[in-house]
Amino acid sequence: MGSTSAQHNGGLGRRDVIKRSAAIGLITVPTMSFLASCASSDSGTDNKVEKGTTSEKNPLGVNETASLDFVLFDGGFGTEYATDAVEQYKKAFPKAEVKFTPTQKIQSELQPRFNGGTPPDLIDNSGAEQMDMGVLVGKKQLADLTPLLDAPSYDDPAKKVRDTLRPGVVEMGQFDGDPVWILYYAYTVYGVWYSQTALDRLDAEYPEDWDAMLALCAKAKKKDIAGWTYAGKYPYYLPFSLYPFIGKIGGREVLDAIDNLEPNAWKHPAVKAAFEAYFELFKKGYILQGTPGLDHIQSQTAWTEGKALFIPNGSWVENEAAKTTPKDFQMKVAAPSGLDSSDKLPFGTIWASGGEPFIVPTKAKNPDGGMEQLRIMLSEASSKNFTTKVKSLTSFNGGTDGLTLSTALQSGVDALAKAGDNVLNPRMQDWYAALQKEKIGVGVLGEMMAGRMTPAEAMNKAQEFADAAAKDDSIKHYKHQ
Amino acid sequence: MQHGKYRFIVGFLIVPLTLYGLFVVWPFVQSIYYSFTDWTGLSPDFAMVGFDNYTRMLDDDTFWSSLQHSLTFALLLPVVVLGLALFFAFMLNVGGRHRKGSAISGVRGSGFYKIVYFFPQVLSIAIVALLFQFAYNPNSGAINSALGAVGLDSVRPEWLGDPNLALWCVMAVLVWSTTGFFVVLFSAGMASIPKDFYEAALLDGANRFTTFFRITLPLLWDTVQSGWVYMGILALGAESFAVVQIMTVGPGGPADSTNVLTLLVYQKAFRDGQAAYATTIGVALLVVTLAFSAIVMRLGRRERLEY
Numbered sequence: 001m002g003s004t005s006a007q008h009n010g011g012l013g014r015r016d017v018i019k020r021s022a023a024i025g026l027i028t029v030p031t032m033s034f035l036a037s038c039a040s041s042d043s044g045t046d047n048k049v050e051k052g053t054t055s056e057k058n059p060l061g062v063n064e065t066a067s068l069d070f071v072l073f074d075g076g077f078g079t080e081y082a083t084d085a086v087e088q089y090k091k092a093f094p095k096a097e098v099k100f101t102p103t104q105k106i107q108s109e110l111q112p113r114f115n116g117g118t119p120p121d122l123i124d125n126s127g128a129e130q131m132d133m134g135v136l137v138g139k140k141q142l143a144d145l146t147p148l149l150d151a152p153s154y155d156d157p158a159k160k161v162r163d164t165l166r167p168g169v170v171e172m173g174q175f176d177g178d179p180v181w182i183l184y185y186a187y188t189v190y191g192v193w194y195s196q197t198a199l200d201r202l203d204a205e206y207p208e209d210w211d212a213m214l215a216l217c218a219k220a221k222k223k224d225i226a227g228w229t230y231a232g233k234y235p236y237y238l239p240f241s242l243y244p245f246i247g248k249i250g251g252r253e254v255l256d257a258i259d260n261l262e263p264n265a266w267k268h269p270a271v272k273a274a275f276e277a278y279f280e281l282f283k284k285g286y287i288l289q290g291t292p293g294l295d296h297i298q299s300q301t302a303w304t305e306g307k308a309l310f311i312p313n314g315s316w317v318e319n320e321a322a323k324t325t326p327k328d329f330q331m332k333v334a335a336p337s338g339l340d341s342s343d344k345l346p347f348g349t350i351w352a353s354g355g356e357p358f359i360v361p362t363k364a365k366n367p368d369g370g371m372e373q374l375r376i377m378l379s380e381a382s383s384k385n386f387t388t389k390v391k392s393l394t395s396f397n398g399g400t401d402g403l404t405l406s407t408a409l410q411s412g413v414d415a416l417a418k419a420g421d422n423v424l425n426p427r428m429q430d431w432y433a434a435l436q437k438e439k440i441g442v443g444v445l446g447e448m449m450a451g452r453m454t455p456a457e458a459m460n461k462a463q464e465f466a467d468a469a470a471k472d473d474s475i476k477h478y479k480h481q
Numbered sequence: 482m483q484h485g486k487y488r489f490i491v492g493f494l495i496v497p498l499t500l501y502g503l504f505v506v507w508p509f510v511q512s513i514y515y516s517f518t519d520w521t522g523l524s525p526d527f528a529m530v531g532f533d534n535y536t537r538m539l540d541d542d543t544f545w546s547s548l549q550h551s552l553t554f555a556l557l558l559p560v561v562v563l564g565l566a567l568f569f570a571f572m573l574n575v576g577g578r579h580r581k582g583s584a585i586s587g588v589r590g591s592g593f594y595k596i597v598y599f600f601p602q603v604l605s606i607a608i609v610a611l612l613f614q615f616a617y618n619p620n621s622g623a624i625n626s627a628l629g630a631v632g633l634d635s636v637r638p639e640w641l642g643d644p645n646l647a648l649w650c651v652m653a654v655l656v657w658s659t660t661g662f663f664v665v666l667f668s669a670g671m672a673s674i675p676k677d678f679y680e681a682a683l684l685d686g687a688n689r690f691t692t693f694f695r696i697t698l699p700l701l702w703d704t705v706q707s708g709w710v711y712m713g714i715l716a717l718g719a720e721s722f723a724v725v726q727i728m729t730v731g732p733g734g735p736a737d738s739t740n741v742l743t744l745l746v747y748q749k750a751f752r753d754g755q756a757a758y759a760t761t762i763g764v765a766l767l768v769v770t771l772a773f774s775a776i777v778m779r780l781g782r783r784e785r786l787e788y
Binding site for chain 2: 107111114115116117129131132134135136138139140141232233234235288289290291292293294295298302307433434437438441442443446447450452474
């Protein structure tokens with residue numbers, strides 16, 4: 001272990017060598033202008049494939065010999081539904097070569113390709129490594145999908161693709177004005193999830209207003225069952241039932257104002273009423289002990305174990321919690337209970353919107369091929385295939401006839417039918433991810449539901465965060481049309 | 482022999498120097514350059530924006546709270562970890578009762594302890610973080626279950642869910658997972674201290690306390706110092722990122738109580754599509770790290786001992 005002291009005999013000390021070599025390293029660094037070329041290597045000469053001939057079978061005019069490059073997020077839904085659709089594409093265009101790449105690392109794999117100007121033709125931009133849609137749109141990296149939406153649908157040439165989709169899907173793909181940048185393929189129902197068996201045991205129906213909700217929670221508490229639990233570590237799950245609750249009390253405009261980051265949007269009486277109602281759950285001890293420290297899986301497990309009755313969640317929970325769900329659980333989703341009879345929208349008002357966002361990059365070589373692939377996926381057969389394989393709905397309206405659905409999926413279909421036109425679609429989570437998750441989610445809702453903030457403080461804080469985001473020039477701002 | 486020595490040295494080092502320049506210096510310069518642009522990280526076009534990112538950073542509350550947490554990590558973790566490791570290493574090598582035939586020895590079973598202390602080092606930090614996440618589960622985790630088992634049912638902290646506790650919970654995990662490595666490192670260092678020094682000290686009637694401060698620590702100083710720098714970099718860098726990202730509410734919460742600079746860089750670059758702003762925070766982190774090593778080097782400078 002012995003060490004030697006630096007020599008001071010005029011020779012070259014170790015430290016000197018290091019210092020000087022670092023200096024040399026700095027000098028050898030090339031000039032800035034050269035560096036700049038690293039990020040902007042090749043903004044891309046236009047190297048699109050030629051358009052094919054348009055026909056009844058090929059309404060988008062896909063070049064029949066051009067290859068298709070398709071990157072899919074390999075997540076909870078797997079890849080089979082996509083590979084089946086790719087087979088269909090190959091059948092339609094036998095001369096075309098399809099390069100299909102499933103991955104979980106969307107951002108790491110595709111960011112360099114976007115930067116280099118050579119993105120694939122179709123991307124399922126989903127998962128933990130999802131690329132920020134707002135930025136992609138803002139930087140004009142995405143192709144307008146309007147030609148696809150106006151093309152005849154796969155099953156019925158008399159009907160446009162646009163008219164075969166569920167409510168809200170087209171709107172969700174828009175950011176600013178008419179162009180549609182994103183096509184959400186899966187369709188998610190958000191709301192209050194519960195076990196019918198657990199309610200039956202308490203001799204209860206799903207409560208339609210808040211008094212009934214509190215009464216049911218009180219009843220459950222006597223049997224040592226908590227009323228609610230939620231993903232305490234990711235409190236941005238709370239909005240799945242809270243936002244439609246606000247919308248039901250005060251109407252669609254309240255949520256639109258929140259999305260538009262309008263001044264005082266969070267101070268609306270409907271927000272106040274909803275916050276106070278949720279805070280009451282905490283005050284009366286109806287929230288499962290320790291919930292603020294649970295992550296989504298832990299809270300779902302506590303819920304499937306019967307420790308709590310209700311959990312705000314989305315339709316992926318059926319698959320995600322499948323391992324811990326008892327056979328006789330009878331998982332169901334319901335629209336949020338209302339406050340009272342003065343609510344603006346009827347019971348059944350629910351939040352549903354697209355999931356699995358598919359995009360076609362502007363600089364794709366074969367954008368028509370990408371859109372044609374999507375058109376195939378939006379056929380009734382492909383949609384049914386998806387629903388059967390992954391137990392989730394697609395954006396294709398219908399496509400469940402003749403299928404045996406699980407209780408959860410069936411309850412989702414029923415909830416959508418009951419909601420009719422009253423489907424809400426708050427946009428905070430796709431327009432302002434940081435604001436929604438870190439600020440409103442963790443910083444406001446999480447704190448309030450843990451009892452560390454009163455509803456009044458929470459409203460002020462939320463408004464403060466929203467105002468700051470509205471003022472922040474580094475974020476692109478959007479408005480409801 | 483002074484003539485031409487630089488040419489001589491550079492000639493030998495040309496390959497490592499080029500590699501160093503290409504993979505270390507160049508990226509640094511690049512990120513400093515990008516911090517003056519509005520690059521999103523998702524498209525090849527960007528423009529120079531001057532000091533906009535820096536003024537924005539100075540106004541960003543999240544940045545300041547992250548800086549504060551990172552500094553707490555960098556200052557506190559090395560003290561705790563190295564202190565514990567020195568104590569354990571001393572007890573394992575020198576602190577035992579005197580036995581016949583040897584001047585010094587460790588406590589009984591020291592071989593066994595050495596292995597046990599090293600265990601956490603074998604696990605990847607991601608696994609450690611996951612394990613502790615289960616342990617901290619307020620509802621059914623090991624810690625609260627243990628509290629319940631000894632009759633403390635009323636004390637059931639929310640651990641990671643409580644802004645006053647979360648940062649300490651995260652720090653405890655880092656202490657647990659890194660101490661073992663330094664125990665082994667210091668043990669190796671102590672083994673190379675000649676036994677005669679201890680014998681002489683014992684003959685003079687020195688107790689364990691004096692032996693430690695007068696013999697062990699001074700002779701181990703070089704190792705402690707590099708351990709300090711290493712620990713500081715670890716606390717500012719990847720390890721702290723991993724535990725915060727995996728374990729905490731949000732991550733970074735509750736209410737920004739556990740956010741660290743590395744996590745903020747990650748969130749800005751990969752969640753918010755603001756790569757340029759992320760590199761700006763990266764530059765701030767670089768400054769903090771450099772300042773930290775400069776201070777440690779300065780404070781730690783003392784006459785080296787030859788033996």
